[in-house]
Amino acid sequence: MTSRLQLARSLFVRRWGEMGGYWGISRTMAEIHALLFVSARPLCTDDVMDQLKISRGNASMNLRALVDWGLIDRVHQLGDRKEYFRADTDVWHMFETIMRQRRRREVEPVFATLERCCEMVRAPQGAPGGDDPHEAAEFLQRLDDLRRFLTSMGRLFELVLLVGPKGVEGLAAAMTPPPGTRPRRTRTRAAGRP
Amino acid sequence: MTSRLQLARSLFVRRWGEMGGYWGISRTMAEIHALLFVSARPLCTDDVMDQLKISRGNASMNLRALVDWGLIDRVHQLGDRKEYFRADTDVWHMFETIMRQRRRREVEPVFATLERCCEMVRAPQGAPGGDDPHEAAEFLQRLDDLRRFLTSMGRLFELVLLVGPKGVEGLAAAMTPPPGTRPRRTRTRAAGRP
């Protein structure tokens, strides 16, 4: 008989796994992470294999990848030779880890390419290379917009980390104030066309 | 002969495409988007096919998907039967579009699952279903942390949209002030353990 807790756990694990897919993380890796995240005690490779019905190799590979990402830790039980794994359960810290990794792997390369492209088109030396100057200007403009946007977001991210969860809740609260409090004035730029 | 502009363009297109992969968007779809984003004038299906060396069917499918996402628009040229496509070039607006879609498709299902799992475990009726109460409590705790985190982030997102790009730059500037200016006091909670 499967208890309600087990049912709920596996429901969560499956959903988290599905979401992993949308995030450039393999489904299994996300499932393992979810499983460790909701387990009260560390699990060993065999636990993971059993609960997720996956092979040893698969479990090993993905556990290692999660360790590399910094999302789980290896831990040892006294008097047991097996390795156990435990997820970082501080959601905020998890967020920071993931975002930093993604920035390093995904944002930074784009940034570098952006700069390189700009240089190529500006290219001061000799041959003015008969590009339509209007097209070139437009191109540079859009790349620059993108560059500025990414920079802003990077700063925002650092700011958010700096003020922490409490700080973010504070900001949010200032926006949707408790009844009877007047909201602080804010430039109200209608939030887009959607 | 390929001009510097063309070279830069294709460099950008390829990099943006690669990144698409990490974002649950197919590479081709991201490439098409990049191509339209850096083109000064709208392109038609054949332009896209030629420049990206892809089949008509592929171009058609992905263009449609981009229209569905709201990232590009169909436009018509006077006296031309073909359909042309133009990207939204307002980076900020693009960001909003993408984030809203992703929230709808990815965050909301997780949220719903989270609530469902909590209910299942709390389950007030009859059969107390012999789950270890400590394990259950732990489980509920972690799910709740996650729920709270997602809620905070949702609020932060709305706030960011509300203040707009200028607002974000302002916040960021307050954090890293120009020389000679004292920063506004901020709860300095060391940003995590890393």
Place this chain on the structure above:
DNA sequence: CCACTGTTTCAGAATGTTTTGAAGAAAATA
């Protein structure tokens, strides 16, 4: 050195995703 327990690796199999190309639907024109 051997036996034992546990971990890592990797070729091949299974599964999933993307692309093509051709058929055909739709829309405008004559």
Place this chain on the structure above:
DNA sequence: TATTTTCTTCAAAACATTCTGAAACAGTGG
């Protein structure tokens, strides 16, 4: 209505990723 042009769809093929299972490896204690 027939013709032309353009767009969409979808089965099959190409490609890419993920998983398995067994073999190789590593550390421990006898």
